[in-house]
Structures are given as structure tokens and as C-alpha cells.
Amino acid sequence: AQSVTQLGSHVSVSEGALVLLRCNYSSSVPPYLFWYVQYPNQGLQLLLKYTTGATLVKGINGFEAEFKKSETSFHLTKPSAHMSDAAEYFCAVNHLLSAGGTSYGKLTFGQGTILTVHP
Amino acid sequence: DAGVTQSPTHLIKTRGQQVTLRCSPKSGHDTVSWYQQALGQGPQFIFQYYEEEERQRGNFPDRFSGHQFPNYSSELNVNALLLGDSALYLCASGGFRGYNSPLHFGNGTRLTVT
Numbered sequence: 001a002q003s004v005t006q007l008g009s010h011v012s013v014s015e016g017a018l019v020l021l022r023c024n025y026s027s028s029v030p031p032y033l034f035w036y037v038q039y040p041n042q043g044l045q046l047l048l049k050y051t052t053g054a055t056l057v058k059g060i061n062g063f064e065a066e067f068k069k070s071e072t073s074f075h076l077t078k079p080s081a082h083m084s085d086a087a088e089y090f091c092a093v094n095h096l097l098s099a100g101g102t103s104y105g106k107l108t109f110g111q112g113t114i115l116t117v118h119p
Numbered sequence: 120d121a122g123v124t125q126s127p128t129h130l131i132k133t134r135g136q137q138v139t140l141r142c143s144p145k146s147g148h149d150t151v152s153w154y155q156q157a158l159g160q161g162p163q164f165i166f167q168y169y170e171e172e173e174r175q176r177g178n179f180p181d182r183f184s185g186h187q188f189p190n191y192s193s194e195l196n197v198n199a200l201l202l203g204d205s206a207l208y209l210c211a212s213g214g215f216r217g218y219n220s221p222l223h224f225g226n227g228t229r230l231t232v233t
Contacts, residue, residue, distance in 0.1 A: 004161075019166060034221055043123070043209055043224040044162070091159055106152060107211075108177055109161030 002027040002093045006110035014118050019063075019078040021113050023091030026072065032075040032094040034107065035065055039087045047089075050074065061085070086117045120130040121146060123225035125210050131231045132200050140195040140228045144212030151193040151215075152222065153185060162209055168193055206233045 007022040025031055032051045037110040048059025055067040061084075065076045074091060092107040124143045132138050150169045154162035165175035168187035175176050187193045191212075197204055207229050211222035 036224075041226075041229075043226040044211075045224070046221045049221050092161075106164045106167060106177070107154075107162070108164070111161050112159075 002031065002108045004091050004093050004108055004110035006089075006091050006113050008109065008113055010114045010116065012116040012118065015083055016080050019076070019081045019085065019115065020092075021076040021089050021115065023065075023074045023076065023094045023110060024072050025074060025091070027093055033065075033067060034092045034094065035063070035076050036073075036090045036092060036109075037087045038090065038112075044090065046077065047076070064112045081115075081117045082118050083119065086115055088112045088114045123210055123212050124224050125208075125225040125228050126170070127228060128202050129229045129231075131233060133233055134200055134202060136200050137196065137198045138200060138230060140197075140208050140210075140230070141192065142156045142195070142210030142212075142225060144210075145223045148212035148223070149191050151187060151191065152211045153193070153195045154211065155179070156207040156209055156227070158161070158206070165195070200232045202232050205230060 003026045005024045013019055034049045035047040037047050038044050047063050048057045048065055050057045050067045058064045063076055063078045065074050067074050090112050091110040094107050122145050126141045128210045142151055152167040153165040155165055156162040165179050165183055166185055167174050171187045182198045184196045207227040209227045210225045213222040
């Protein structure tokens with residue numbers, strides 16, 4: 001079974017400051033990892049994903065995340081916060097299952113981290 | 120290119136009633152998944168449909184059922200509604216052939232059970 005833990009349900013930063021949102025995962029197989037952002041009353045928008053290859057992944061809006069297998073972590077960072085970054089962020093792991101050669105997937109999400117950006 | 124569309128956007132039901140939520144996947148996608156997001160929580164996987172069959176199911180009771188149509192659109196049905204079913208229901212689509220491609224989410228249906 002997989003699980004995702006997001007450390008800190010609320011993170012507050014000043015505009016222009018570094019954003020660091022923490023995510024640790026548990027998976028018995030190589031994981032595919034994702035960060036999604038959710039604005040109020042909206043669905044989830046993909047920020048970035050890690051599947052295979054380079055462990056430093058760049059996403060949209062200046063966000064990036066680094067996959068560290070030894071630490072089972074996939075922390076999300078942004079060098080300089082902007083007011084428009086205020087939202088809730090979710091880390092998720094995708095576990096692929098195989099049945100008769102066909103693959104399906106489902107996402108296991110963390111509890112979310114609400115990011116507040118102060119002027 | 121239309122993304123994932125869900126209807127209705129909001130719904131109010133009474134305990135014991137039944138509800139049907141609808142989802143049209145992103146163009147080119149043939150797999151639909153449904154998630155329940157309670158207030159203050161991360162989304163929880165309900166089930167996934169591919170080729171009009173339920174392929175995977177999360178830890179949800181049989182009161183939650185679904186259907187996928189030949190045009191890949193999907194419905195989520197919930198019977199005998201409980202207060203605890205109040206949540207944002209999210210539909211997501213992802214292509215089978217790009218199984219490691221990320222899911223695309225709709226804006227959800229907000230269900231309130233009174």
C-alpha cells in the first residue's frame with residue numbers, strides 16, 4: 001500500500017520569499033509522484049510530475065520538486081513566492097497495477113498544504 | 120480543446136435520496152476516475168472506469184456505483200445518501216495508452232446532503 005504525508009497543513013510566507021512544501025511517500029514499488037494545486041472552488045491542476053529519469057523536475061509557474069529515493073521525499077519549492085501562489089497544494093503518488101497486460105492507475109493524495117502569501 | 124467537464128456544479132439533496140453526477144473526459148481520453156474530497160481533506164479514490172467496466176475500486180460502499188458510456192463519458196451514482204456524503208466530487212480522465220500521463224481533473228460537483 002502507498003501513502004503520502006504532507007508535513008504542515010498550513011505554510012505562510014512573505015511575497016518574494018522561498019516556498020518549501022514538504023511531501024514524503026511510502027510505496028512498495030517505484031512511484032510516480034505528482035504535485036497538484038487547487039484554487040478555491042476549483043478542481044486540481046497539475047504543477048509537475050516525476051515518473052522516471054531526472055530527479056529534479058520543473059513545473060509550471062516556477063515550481064520545481066526533487067525526487068529523493070533515499071529520503072522517500074518529493075518536496076515542492078519555488079524561489080520567490082507571488083501573491084497568486086496562494087492556494088492549496090496536494091502531493092500524490094500513482095501506483096500502477098497490471099491486469100492482463102493493461103495498466104490502470106489511481107492517485108493516493110496527501111492531506112494538502114494551504115499556502116498563504118503575505119504582501 | 121475542452122478539458123474535463125462535470126455537471127451539475129452544485130447539488131443539494133436530502134438524506135436517503137439518490138444522486139447522479141456526470142462527467143465528460145478530456146478529448147482523447149478513455150479512462151475516467153472519480154474522487155471524493157471532503158472539506159479539508161485530500162481527494163479519495165472511489166473507482167475507475169475503462170472500456171465501460173469498473174477496473175479499480177477504493178474503499179467505498181456499494182452505495183457508490185458508476186457507469187461509463189461508449190463515448191467515454193461517465194456517471195457516478197450514490198444511493199441512500201448520508202450526511203457524510205457531503206463533499207466535492209471530482210472526475211479525472213487519463214489516457215490508457217499514456218498510462219504514466221497525469222490525470223486531468225474537472226472542477227467538481229459540490230454535493231450537500233441535508
